Amino acid sequence: MAGRIKDEDIALVRERTPIADVIGEYLQLRNAGGGSLKGLCPFHDEKSPSFNVTPSKNLFYCFGCGEGGDAISFVQKIEGLAFAEAVESLARQIGVTLRYEESGGRSTRRDEGKRQRLLDAHRAAAVFYAENLMSPGAVEARRFLSERGFNRAHAEHFGLGYAPAGWENLTSHLRSQGFTDAELISGGLAAQGRRGAYDRFRNRLLWPVREVTGEVVGFGARKLDPAEDGPKYLNSPESPVFHKSRLLYGLDLAKRDISSRGQAVIVEGYTDVMACHLAGVTTAVATCGTSFGEDHLKILRRMLLGRTNQGGRVVFTFDGDAAGQKAAVRAFAEEHGFASETFVAVQPDGLDPCDLRLRHGDQAVADLVDHPLPLYEFMVRKVIEDYDLSNPEGRIAALDAAAPVVASIRDHGVRRFYGKNLDRWLGTLDESFVLNRVNQHIRRATARGGRAEPPPAPTPDAREAPYDLGDPSLQRERQALKIAVQFPGLAAGSGFDAFTEDDFTVSQHRAIQGLIAKLGGVAAAGDPASWAARLRESAPTEAQRDFLTRLAVEQLELYGELEEHSARQILGTVRTHSINRRESNLKSELSRLGGGGGVEEQQRLLTELMALQQQKRALQEELAGGM
Structure with a gap:
């Protein structure tokens, strides 16, 4: 049985993988200065970017939740892959052929991992x-397709296909390419019957569903013969590669325009995505046989870089039927993720984007998306539409139905604005009365018990021992370690390798100093670009790897650029304070001994104290001479 991937091949994948390009497939990154990039963290919910990428070191780190690592660990975390699977996925993208170690030391190419096999099968199926x-x-x-305004070029652009009638057309074809029935069933391309595997999709038009990276992971299939059994639309089942709650059809095509234009358009179906893109609305995406949910929302927010940046907005388009109204309600339930930047575009005659394009042309689709209603306004108006506003009783009933909608708006200013609009839409002509009604609903919700905000997650710095980032002593030590990790050449010239663990005051710092010393010190760092990666690989615990990642990507708090003089001053200050601590401890020991201690012990302590004082004077002269 084949063993692990060879270490040198793993190192080659790390070295050649452009981490900014890999992460940029999943979220929008912007310049953060100092050679770093920033974006919204994909591993926790946040509204302002705290996720940093440092391309020069091929590392990422989130200062909000503490997740960090290299391109391999990023792919592991975001795709839920094992280490080897992540390495194999990246190796395939950059064209590196991996070798594996057999027992006995013989190298070979191993059969690719399970996930990669499923991706290969889907690619062949497409x-x-x-x-x-x-x-x-x-x-x-x-x-x-022709009846809906699509031609051959359109089908090729979106990769559409046809599943032939019959039970084993695809299955037989993929078997001939070396795929097993178990793989086809696991990936959702085939189903298990009494006589073996058979094609899941038969006599259907197919849309390939792709991950944001462009890999085909499943299919959406439309029935062509109404007389045949089965649903009109059939999607791939949940599988190791197909997770519909985390997939948006068309995102691989739309992601760059979503980021650059600051807009995402959510439509109902596959043909609607096609119609929008062909009409110039190239930010359109759709869910894959499921409702728009929290995971979809997070994906789009990362693409838009949060609601506080560049006014990014999301436009939902819904059919005018009852199902479309339910979709609007579901979208409203998720509204807290986008706040007032969410809009709804509904064609008055109820046409979806595909039918709208077919009947009125591309411009009609573009106009629909360009003139949406804010989601709050849409929801309030839909509620009051069901009431007779021609009499006081009807207006009060409509107010009581709409007030909870307005009360659910979290932003006080926006809530007050819609409260005033509700008064105007109802025709009550009494803003204070309407706003009081809204506030009553807020008080009732509060009395029932509002949702408490979860406590902030501890930083990696706090995992081993108390760690106060406001402590000046810790700040100095942290600066010294950042120099050693980020600029080993300057650290070597400034005497970092003379440090011992006693020069640091907390276990986290001592562990990093010990790790550096174990690798031969900063003098043995070699290439600065790969030094941080070597340190991370050598770290024995996940906490130390996380802390090293943070040290590698944090900026140095300096006035001006770091150079030899400033590095020497920072490291010298840490050494000075270390000497002061030891000097103070020796004086305390002498004081405790008083007149009752042994002469030899007192002499030893005095000798150590004099040596420390000499070291401090020499250090002060050295630092003064470098000024």
Whole structure:
């Protein structure tokens, strides 16, 4: 049985993988200064960016939740992969052929990991389906597309395909390429029958569903013969590669325009995504057989870099039918993630974007998206539409129905604004009365018990011992360690390797100093770009790896650029304070001995004290001479 990936191949993947490009597939990154990039963390919910990427060191770190590491660990965390699977995924992207160690030391190419096998099977299936779209048996599939205004070029752009009628067309084809029935069933391409595996999709038009990176992970399939059994739309089942709650159809095509334009458009179906993109609304995406949920919201917020940046906004388009109204209610339930930057675009005649384009052309689709209503206004107006506003009783009933909607708005200013608008829409002509009604609902909700905010997560610095970032002593030591991790050449010239663990006051700092010394000190760092990675790989615990990542990406608190003189001053100050601490301890011991201690012990302490004082004078002269 094949063993682990060879260490030198793992190192090659780390070295050649451009971490900013990898992470940029999942979230928008912007310049943070000092050679760093920032974005919204994909590992916890935040509204302002605290996720930093340092391309020069191929590391990332979130100052909000403490997640950090290299490109491999990022892919592990965001895709839920094992270490080897993440390495294999990145190696494939950058064209590195991995070697594996057999027992006995012999090297070989191992069969690729399970996930990669499933991705390969889906890629082959997408090619198979696309080729069959032009086959004689796919005439109904082509007619379906033509009737909705799509031609062959459009189908090729979106990768559409056709699943032939019959039970084993795809299964037999993939078997011939070396895939097993177990793999096809696990990936959702086939189902298990009494006689073995059979095609899940038969006589259907197919849309490949891709991850944000462009890898095909599943399919959406439309039934072509109404007389056949099965739902009109059939999606891939949940599998090791297909997680519909974390997928948005079209995001691989839309991601760059979502980031650059600061807008995302949510539509109902696959044909609506196609219609929007062809009409110039290239920020359109759709869910894959599920409701728009919290995970989808987080994905889009990362693409938009949060609501406080550049006024990013999300536009939902819904059908005018009852299902569309339910979708609006669901979107409103998730509204807290976008606040007042969420809008709703509903065509008055109830046409979806696909039908709208077909009947009125591309411009009508663009106009629909360009003139939406704020989601709050849409929801309030939909509630009061159900009441007779021609009499006081109807207006009061509408007010009591709409007041909870307005009360749910978290921003006080926005809530007050919609409270005043509600008065105008109802025609009560009494703003104070309406606002008081809204405030009553807020008080009732509070009395029932509001949701408490969770306590902030501890930083990695606090995992081993008390760690006060406001302590000047710790700040100085931290600066010295950052120099050693980020600028080993300057640290070597400034005497860092003369430090011992006694020069640091907390266990976290002592552990990093010991790790550096174990690797031969900063003098043995070699290439500064790979030094931080070497330290991380050598760290024995996850806490130390996290702390090293933070030291590698944090900026130095300096007035001006770091150079040899400033590095020497920072390290010298840490050494001075270390000497002062030891000097103070020796004096305390002498004081405790008083006149009752042994002469030899007192002499030893006095000798150590004199040596420390000499060291301090020499250090002070050295620092003064460098000024």
